[in-house]
Amino acid sequence: MKEKRVLYVSSEVIPYLPETEASSMSYFSPKMVNDRGGQIRIFMPRFGNINERRHQLHEVIRLSGMNLIINDLDMPLIIKVASIPKERMQVYFIDNEEYFKRKATLTDEDGNLFPDNDERAIFFAKGVIETVKKLNWAPDIIHVHGWMAGMLPLYLKNYYGNDPLFEDSKIVTSVYNQSFDGSLDNEMIDKLRFDALDEEALEFLEEPTYDNIMKTSLKYSDAIIKGSEELSPEIESFVNSLDRPVLEYHAPDSFADAYENFYLNDVLTEEKEEA
Structure with missing residues (x-):
């Protein structure tokens, strides 16, 4: 991985949120790249239940300050950063008072999805891309983890499709067996249409269920990693229908060589052939 640049965009990362398959691999995979000589950037939402004092988050003024348009509303973008203890890794947090101040992640105390989770996902995707543009940091690989990051491939291939930085x-999208019941706001597709995304790009989002969000993410990815040993039959079938390199499931204690080989020999194949 020497000198390769890998951008990690995740719904969750340990130690900032509880340990799950997605949060664990969002920590271990960038650590592997970092340990093997690559360059990394990690982004996640600054959910309100992340203890800023304990984790020593601080705002990056030079990156904050722009407004993102979400459904015709100006939403201020705040960027915070923290260092993972004992590791040479920083995490960038996408923040906004309206979307991420509440002391929870995705659901209220009764377990109901927040009604603006769709807008939060759009804001997160656009916020990551705009911040990476400000950093002027061109990644070789963008590795997406979790459904809250699922709009990023869609926006990169459509809304930002002509940006030379990318x-x-x-x-690469890692897909996990971590879903949610029901659907996000059914008006999500109209909020995406506001950004003039291709209608074909929105084919699965008339009903923004977990499976349909992940189908959209996978459709606009160049490669796929199975982050869970078992996936839903619908997602498994969709993965099999795509003409994409696929890496089967590898546990956190045995993934490193498999991920590195996949990155270098499958994901970056075209780059190698052109060289």
């Missing part, structure tokens, strides 16, 4: 970037 011209050679390859998108």
Whole structure:
């Protein structure tokens, strides 16, 4: 992985949120790249239940300050950063008072999805991309974890499709058996249409269920990693229908060589052939 640049965009990362398959691999995979000589950037939402004092988050003024348009509303983008203890890794947090101040992640105390989770996902995707543009940091690979990050491939391939910074970037999506019941706001597709995304790109989002959000993410990815040993039959079938490199499930204690080989020999194949 020497000198390769990998951007990690995740719904959750340990130690900032509880340990799950997604939060664990969002920590272990960038650590592997970092340990093997690559360059990394990690992004996640700054959910309100993340203890800023304990984790020593602080705002990055030079990156904050822009407004993102979400459904015709100006939403201020705040960027915070923290260092993972004992590791040479920083995590960038996408923040906004309206979307991420509440002291929870995705659901209220009764377990109901927050009604604006769709807008939070759109804001997160656009916020990551705009911040990476400000950093002027062109990634070789963009690795997406979790459904809250699922709009990123869609926006990169459509809304930001002509941006030269991402011209050679390859998108990898890890798909997990971590879903939610029901659907996000059914008006989500109209909020996406506000950004003039291709109608074909929105084919699965008339009903934004977990499976349909992940189908959209996978459709606009260049490669796929199975982050769970078992996936839903619908997702498994969709993965099998795509003409994409797929890496089967590898546990956190045995993934490192498999991920590195996949990155270098499958995801970056075109780059190698051109070289």
